[in-house]
Amino acid sequence: VHRQHVAELQREIDGLHPADIAYILEALPPEDRLEVWNLVKADRDGEILLEVSDAVRESLLADMDKPELLAAAEQLDAEEIADLAEDLPEDVLAELMHRLNAGQRERVQAAMSWEEDQVGAIMDFDMVTIREDVSLETVLRYLRRLKELPEHTDKLFVVNGDSVLTGVLPIRWLLVNDPAKRVSAVMAKDANTFHPEDDVTETAQAFERYDLVTAPVVDANGKLIGRLTIDAMVDVIREESDAEVRERFGLREDEDIFASVWKSLRNRWAWLAINLVTAFIASRVIGVFEGSIQKLVALAALMPIVAGIGGNSGNQTITMIVRALALDQIHPDSAKRLLRKELGVALANGLIWGGVIGFVAWLLYKNAALGFVMTAAMTLNLLLAALMGVLIPMTLLRFGRDPAMGSSVMITALTDSGGFFIFLGLATLFLI
């Protein structure tokens, strides 16, 4: 890039929204990415670091020295610093904490003390609080004195002398009611409140369900300690859905598309290794029946069909169950009913598709018995897939695990080994 172009690029970057710069950085290969990153004004580094994906953030932070990192972090709010903290080198973090004032430090530490999936880790502290014994007129005058309201402010939080939340006053109501009225006469007393230890996924679902824009976070004594906003919840929803897809296919973390080969290998190796083990087990199941295959080599050609269709069908069942579990729609009473339905679908699919492929096998190998064995094996393996497709995610959940994680690998392992065993077993019994 020529010097003249650089100046032009710099001007363009200065005019962009931080989220747009983040987007450009993510779409650039590493060298170009760092070149553009160096053109970004130091006072905007912080907000851009918050916008980029974890993987890209890592690559940007690696390029910054200590003074740059400190300058970037100092632009941020407490909860934003906490968000960034785990990616910062320890000496930078220590120096940063040292530079903060006591109140900020306490907030950063409080935010860092919560797990990533707890409300405490994503709440902010940009709250406007009012008392309930004043008039709306007084509230309006108070707001005017503030000069600026925090982003997304759609309601004011009403607290008493002990900072205990007693209600919320939606701005919409503040605007349409008689200014002479008291806050206590207008406010909503039964607002949706959350606790810092609440699970963020469930909280995001509540935001969706009740169409919230912001909500107060209170401690065990009802004291107001923070605020949640819809933009943080949208991030949670997006991240959850990305994580579900990733985990189904064994990508451990968000991968920078331009990550090095080495990083990609590390991100993906665990799943491949597990799959290798399950594939090896399936291979040994086949090994047991090598004698039968030698006598009737058609078995070798037909067996992957039984295994494959079982895996597909099982994955469909799991996809549906995982989603219903995430929405908390499955209760113990309904689990049995669900299992019956899935077994019914499997039986029908087995008889229909198993029948079709059994008929084709009969024609192809001029062997009616082989066709019947094929149909029976398909049906049994689809029943196995349905049973396991319901039980695997529900069991993972019961043991406190994420039902999406690893369920694809498990169902495929079971329907592969199971499919080979059922088909080759039946064939050995009836055909050899």
Added chain:
Amino acid sequence: VHRQHVAELQREIDGLHPADIAYILEALPPEDRLEVWNLVKADRDGEILLEVSDAVRESLLADMDKPELLAAAEQLDAEEIADLAEDLPEDVLAELMHRLNAGQRERVQAAMSWEEDQVGAIMDFDMVTIREDVSLETVLRYLRRLKELPEHTDKLFVVNGDSVLTGVLPIRWLLVNDPAKRVSAVMAKDANTFHPEDDVTETAQAFERYDLVTAPVVDANGKLIGRLTIDAMVDVIREESDAEVRERFGLREDEDIFASVWKSLRNRWAWLAINLVTAFIASRVIGVFEGSIQKLVALAALMPIVAGIGGNSGNQTITMIVRALALDQIHPDSAKRLLRKELGVALANGLIWGGVIGFVAWLLYKNAALGFVMTAAMTLNLLLAALMGVLIPMTLLRFGRDPAMGSSVMITALTDSGGFFIFLGLATLFLI
């Protein structure tokens, strides 16, 4: 359920938020669902129908007669009626349109004229508009006269005499600025605006990126015609991510977990049929090498490992590429680079994991050449998986298709047939 319990249940239902009733309905098996549905007061039917999933909505509508359907629909806004319209029987819809006043009917028709994935189909008409030549004081007085502001109102839309949008006035700014100031002096002129023909996915990404709560929709002449709200965008994001997972596993639509066996079959059969065809093709590839398998039966036991690991690895690549494509992060220049990276990862995985399994095959079958063929076949199939994992989603996108849809089936078909062909082909060349 006893009569006394019914009365109690009725009271409880009356006290619940429509979204909570929707949630309960979704988690109940069909008979209980209809029983609870009949307890819901008629004037709440409409809002609950909007909250439940498409599949459950269908089951509830099927239970309602014409007067009930009309009563429910008449409670709703124009864009909500449009949303429900496609699920209503034709005679009910005709009667409903007849009963609406001219303005409402026009809005419903306008909303129905847009595709489901266009902004026009999800915008609402709850806008508060003001003129730019009045003072903030006047605006405040005007709002007070309205008695109620639409939900989510975080900004007022400033229009001129021709209804052309000239800016937006965030409520936050209205509250903190001197009431004597004019709207034109305070408003933002460069607000994010959308067009009714815009794609909802991209619009939702813009909402996320710029942390919007509401945004104006304007026509080609800049005339204000509607409004978008974050809750509709959250629904889009949620629906997109659900659809991605579903489509990867061949569930055509959102399935009611208590759907009948017959409905489930219809929802899933297409994918199973396609998989059956691809599995059959793979089976015929094996059929070509039956002679080799008969001579060296170990091939039958080892071949699923080559195919399976290729499929897993290809799906990992596709997952990453689909996500990057959805975020619009892949440009023609970077595609080559991405392909090189994925091929590098595949080569490394092939040599490492292929080497491990080749070594195990050597030990197991006391056949060094078999081990080498195994390693070579794994490496080649992983390279094929990487190549196709990049090309399939990018090709689907180029032809205007959803890159997530069907890509899993395609990669698995290619790595299965390809894996069998490569492994059995190499074995026939070097071992038989």
